[in-house]
Each structure stands twice: as C-alpha cells, then as structure tokens.
Amino acid sequence: MAPSLSKYVNKNYAVAAAGLSTFLWILARRRKAQIKALRNKKTKSNEEDVKYLIAEKSTPSAKAQVNRKFFIQLGKLLKVVIPGVTSKESFLMALVAMSLVARSICDLWLIDSGTKIERYVIFKYLIMVTSVFVNDTEKGTRYNHISS
Helix, strand or coil: CCCCCCCCCCHHHHHHHHHHHHHHHHHHHHHHHHHHHHHHHHHHHHHHHHHHHHHCCCCCCCCCCCCHHHHHHHHHHHHHHCCCCCCHHHHHHHHHHHHHHHHHHHHHHHHHHHHHHHHHHHHHHHHHHHHHHHHHHHHHHHHHHHHC
C-alpha cells in the first residue's frame, strides 16, 4: 500500500511550516541587506582612497633627459647587443630599421592615394548633386511655362 502523507498534514504542521518559511524569508532579507551595506562601505572606502591619492602631492621624480650620460649608457648597451658591424645582430637591426622606414613610406603613400580617391569621389558627388538640382530646376520652369 502506498504511504499516505495526509496523516502528517494537519493544522499544527501547517502553522509550523508557515512560521518556518517566514523565518527563512526574514533571514534572507537580512542577509541581502548586510551584503548591500558591505558593498556600500567598500565603495565609500575606495572613493576615499582615490580622493586621498588625488589630493596627495607626490615628490618630484627625476625626469628622463637626453644628455651626455644617456649617450654613454646607450653606447654601452649597443656594445652588448651588437658585438660587431658584420654580426648577425647588426644585420637584424638594419633589417628592422629598413622595414620601419618602408612602412612609413607605405603609410604616406596610402594616405596620399586615399586622399586623392576621396577627393575624386566628393568631386563626382558634387557634380552629380549640382546636375540633379539644375535638371530639377529646369523641369520646374518648363512645367510652369506649359501650365500658363
């Protein structure tokens, strides 16, 4: 025979279930309020930190300068990076320099040709708009003469 749950459902159990569900609902609401309060507290403290960092005056740091010391350090670095004029590293460095120059030339050519194409398209568009306007104006004057 199938178990019957109806013998467990009565007025006392219904009141207990309602009370338990209300209690759990209250706990869930309280937890959400606590989480929201913590989030607000964290954002306020972050805002205060940012305000402090913005207001804080930093000590002036040494600025980068191109002077004799810089060129001496650059020379020492190049001696380590490029051991000789005929080495593989010097060839690669020259190849990189040439590719950068070639890329710059290609960029300039592309900008120039793009500008010429745009100028041609805009010129043709202006001619087209002007001719349409003139044609419409001529048609309008012809119709006015015909009707009168």
